[in-house]
Amino acid sequence: MSIPDDRSEFAIEKDSKLKFFGFGKFDATQVGIIALTIREEDCSYLIALPKNTELSSGIVMGWSGDLNKDRSLIEFVISKRGVIFRRSGYFDDPEIGLLALGSPTVLQRL
Template sequence: MTNLGIIMTTDIRIASTFDISKGNEIINLAREFNVGGVVLSAASYSVSTEVKKPLAFVLTFIYKAIVGKFPHYDVWLFLGNSATQPDTRMVRYKRLWGALRSRGFDIPGSNEFLEAMVEVSGGLKFFGAVLLSELSIETVADVVIDERCSYIVALPKKINVLNALDMGWSGEMSKDFERLRCVSKKKGIVFKRVGEFDDDERGFTAIALPKIIKELLV
């Protein structure tokens, strides 16, 4: 069942569905998938584009909710190359975060930048994660607008994030579903940006185990 139209005092519109394998208005996966006996729930957070920096506004709300309700969690930006990079000396030198900085995205408030290089047909791809703080939210929001191969991920602090980087991801929930399911089984929460430049609202969709989504929304 989808719960729609829950308006918060922050003007953020929140909706949820208990089981994403059933028809719902929160998430539409483009292909059939096998949930492996695991029920996953979803929630959406959106705000009107009339709000100044709407994505940063929503991400701030989500970040504070996680810090308040899941104090034993860390919040990460997972970022990767959607396109294959040429295998050159400069690409290997800059890697993921150096290339991002050279494009004007300098993420403040964190000294924990992780990344992995994956050799693929025709070149290289880089996948990385950086720990979020309140100082970095506005910049991170700009990054996920510009970079489709990205997720915001909340994980228990004991989880080894490096293990996930070698697997890579596409940034499309339908293609990455098995990875999202693995994160959820470890009690993580995956957030994906929603809303294009011409949409009236922007925000994030979250996927996690039902009890995690329920706690997040309380």
């Protein structure tokens, strides 16, 4: 499995706390590493966007992993005709799944 060519890390100071964020661009052949990452990280999203969509300007605000607090990120992804995925449930929950947020037109194609 290869490491993505396009990746970035950055820090944001908010409320006297420093938070670190990172992202990487993957293609469909790397789905295994994507699944491992989203399963292990509580504050992660999987974002699917059309090819050549510039993402960094939409994520410089950071994210919390809480859908209610991450509305700006979600709106950015949907505005670019993308889909944002978030894990739902944890090891001790009776139901575990994956939430997909996007426009109805894009979600229908999935």
